[in-house]
Amino acid sequence: MTQTTAPSIPAGVSVDDIQSDTPELIPLLTTRPDLHIYTKSSPHFEDVRVTFNKEVTAIPRAIVRPNDENELVSTVTFCAKNEFPMSVRSGGHDPCGRGIIADGIVIDLRAFTEIKVVDGNENGSPYFIAGTGVTTGDLLRFLDEKNLVTPTGWCDEVSYTGWAAGGGYGSMTGYYGMGADQILGARLLTPVGLIVDTDDDPELLWALRGAGLGNFGIILELRAKVYPRPQVLAGILAYPLSEAASVFENFEKLCEDLPAAFSGEVLFSDLGAGTSVVFYYHWVYDDENRDQGAAFLGKMKALGNTLLLDTLAESTPYDFVKMMAPNYRFRSSLKNQAVAVANFSPKLIDVLLEHPPSGTIGVVFHHGHGKAIVPNPGAAFPIRKRHLILGITGRAASDTDPEAKKAAYNWAALVNREIRERGLALEQGYWSFTPPEFCDAVGFFGEDSVRRMAKLKERYNPGNAFPQAFPTLSEVQ
Structure with missing residues (x-):
């Protein structure tokens, strides 16, 4: 058994703060005196509360961070018995912030590593x-x-x-x-x-x-x-936004028979030279697909006329994620929309090009293909046909001018609405990405x-x- 390094737990949990803010939790603290409970008067409350999306501003009654299963059991049973609504927070990357519950108790599980x-x-x-x-x-x-x-x-x-x-x-x-x-x-x-x-x-x-x-x-x-552990060929390919139509059209042809070894996150992103079409390219090598991988890579590099960036290199899955960390590991304010579509259809491309992103707003495409869409009657996960999950994100630094932030959020809502109104959205989708107002359990799961x-x-x-x-x-x- 290995215990990885849990995020540090700020010191300074104060009985006085708990007595002042949430005296109803004092019996729990009495039972578990080493339990970390943070309330709004705690000096580190905001450090513990903040998530990946700084637009999540819900203020819980308290955040409880158990150190072990005994403390967790005591916390959950106490809250349930006293009818305190709870939310569960681990990584904190849900773009809709469902791990933080207003006026309830957040159960923070980051010590369970x-x-x-x-x-x-x-x-x-x-x-x-x-x-x-x-x-x-x-x-x-x-x-x-x-x-x-x-x-x-x-x-x-x-x-x-x-x-x-x-x-x-x-x-x-x-x-x-x-x-x-x-x-x-x-x-x-x-x-x-x-x-x-x-x-x-x-x-x-x-x-x-x-x-x-x-x-x-x-x-x-x-x-x-x-x-x-396999070897992988992984990195970034980028094309100018001006070539997006031909890049997506050519990529859709490849997607008609997309190799299972390839997983390419496609997104609009500004990597320093203006907004461009970016592929986070990832190919899993095995003994039989190296020649196929080389041929597929050649096709990917020919998607457009201008290859702005090519960082592909042989790597391992961990080294690739470590390399990608600086591109993902930042906290900002965002409004996320999400919709599932069948493919990069001409109508979808039209929507994206009619409302092109700029700066830090963009669209992420998760692919469902290969073994990901093989039917599995032993799993509730429902969407088992070729598809794309579009994460349409209006993102801005937390100190961005409110009007600029509003414009980014409105752009994301507009693109989502256009895709749905043009009949491109699949009934099924991906709950983890999707705002609650677009989530329908029967539609998603049946x-x-x-x-x-x-x-x-x-x-x-x-x-x-x-x-x-x-x-x-x-x-x-």
Whole structure:
């Protein structure tokens, strides 16, 4: 078992502050005197509260940061018994800020950072166990040292558990499958203090594979698949925005038979030379696809007439994520829109070029292809046909002029609306990316699946102790 370095827990938790702000939590502190409780008068409250998206300004009644399972059980059962609404925060990268609950109790799980690899038995393959506070960067670094790998997201600060249990698109999902498909099992804490293992409830395992973000309780740890670490060819290719139409048209032709070894995050971004079309290119090498990889790379480099940037090099999955970290690891204010579409159709390209992004606003495209869209009846994650998830983001530095910030947010809303009004949006989508007003559980998962989830929620969390959990399961009774 290895304990990775948890984010530092600021000192200065004050009984006086808790007595002044939230005296109703004093009995909990009396029971667990070492528990870290931060209220709005605590000097480090904002440091602990802030998330990836600084537009998330909800002020919780308190943030509780347990150090171990005993403190966590005490906290959750106390809050549930006293009907304090809770939210669950691990990585803090949900663009909609659903980990922070206004006037409720935030359960901060960033101290749960244990990872270990289990060799398996004579008939079993190795797997790993990761606590809920483990991030992509922590996990890949740990596995890299053992010449192992597992699919993860693109950003090193994202919680692995939140990423996988919500579905999980990333740089290796075409080759290995969605993050949800990697989950072998989990331990989960219910609001009444019961610790459940999915080995004892296969239906719960099905639900956690794509719909496991709080509805049934708090995931304590995941068990997931691990693979021999491959070499990858990874880096950035960039083309001028002026060539976007031909770049996307040519890329769509490649997407008609997109190799599973390729996962390319496509986005508009300003890398220092103005807004351009950027591919975060990632190819997983195996013994059989090196020639295919070279041929595909040649096609990618010919998407446009002007290749502004080419940083491709042989690497490892961890080194690639580490290289990408400076591009992702910053906190700013943003408004995120999201929509799923079938492909880079001419109509979609028209929308994007009619409303081109500039500066730090942009569009991220997650690909669903290869093993990511192989049907898996053992997983709730629903969208198993070729698709793109568009994260349409108006982003600005927190100190940006309010009018400029508003313009960025309005741009994102406009592009989202245009895509939907032109009939390009798929009914299914990706809940982890999508603002609540565009989330429909029945539309995303189907009525039968929502009924199954609702029955599980009634069994494990009938009081809806985590009201900001998703998917929202009130549509079907």
